[in-house]
Amino acid sequence: MSSTAGPIKTITFPDRELLEAVQPLPDGIRATVWxxxxxxxxVDLAEVDAVxxxxxxxxxxxxxxxRAGNLKFVQAQTTGIDGVREAVGANVTVAxxxxxxxxxxAELAVGLVLASLRGIDKAAQDQLEGRWRHERRLxxxxxxxxxxxxxxxxxxxxxxLIPFDVELTRVGSQARDDNEGHVHSKDELIQLAANTDVLIVITxxxxGTRGLIGREVLAALPDGALLVNVARGGVVDSEALTAEVVSGRISCAIDVFDPEPIPATHPLWQAENALITPHVGGDTSAFFPRIVHLLKRQLDALGTGSEPENLVQQGTDLS
Structure with missing residues (x-):
């Protein structure tokens, strides 16, 4: 983008609360609710160039x-942007x-690990029945x-995780070294899974990652291993995971699944070694003030013609 005033003139917000929270708007930008x-x-849809x-x-x-034929910029409120680029095409900038x-x-990921390993979910169920059950847990x-x-x-x-004295191994798309040590390639997953007690998914x-944690990776996990998914349901093979968990061979603590919501008759609901939360990883008290701060920075960038943060697609219409 150039250093002169950017092309964005009209932006829409999905609700009035968010619109009011980002006030005042930069000069030259007007906003409304869609x-x-x-x-x-x-505002006419033809006037909307940012959403x-x-x-x-x-x-x-x-x-x-x-329907917004002159759309130039789309801002998601999520980390994942599933389907957004496909919906708007290559000419629209997406953040x-x-x-x-x-x-x-991150809080939820660690919380799910602790709850599952220490049996906190089982203790909560026992509490409802007034049952005191002492067990040695992991x-x-x-x-x-x-x-x-x-x-x-x-x-x-x-x-x-570091303060919990774990033996941590990290996996990325490609093998490399960074300031925290070595990152293994996803091509090593089956080998690495064989020496894993807890597998946390956040890719x-x-x-390239759909079904990444598939049948072979899950089968490689040792008996009694725990899978935690706080990424997207589609990263893990749902059928293979269900089979492994329902059999009792491994456990899962999942915030996401494919499909969502999990059907009421799905066998995971009845599996004693499954802990399920309803996709609440980022939906906490921290969300609203943080999204407001991000949106204010994005608006300032759009108003001055600077490049917005977190671009996952640089569209030609905003260049």
């Missing part, structure tokens, strides 16, 4: 973006909310943890 159920408030997507269920509104959800999702200390995903959220999970969902 909730995707009706037309934008007091902030809703946080929840954004995939359900992507088809409406084609994610990378960083906004990192702390909260500790997170000394567990061999395989972390698949070394991006922003992966880095936050890694930082939170983005792309065509």
């Amino acid at each position: 909730d995707f159920r009706d037309d934008p408030v007091d 902030v997507l809703p946080y929840l269920n954004a995939q359900t509104v992507l088809g409406s973006l084609s 994610s909310a990378a960083g906004v959800h990192a702390a909260s999702t 500790s997170l200390a000394d567990r061999r943890v395989l972390l698949v995903g070394v991006g922003g959220i992966g880095a936050e999970i890694s930082k939170r 983005p969902l792309t065509e």
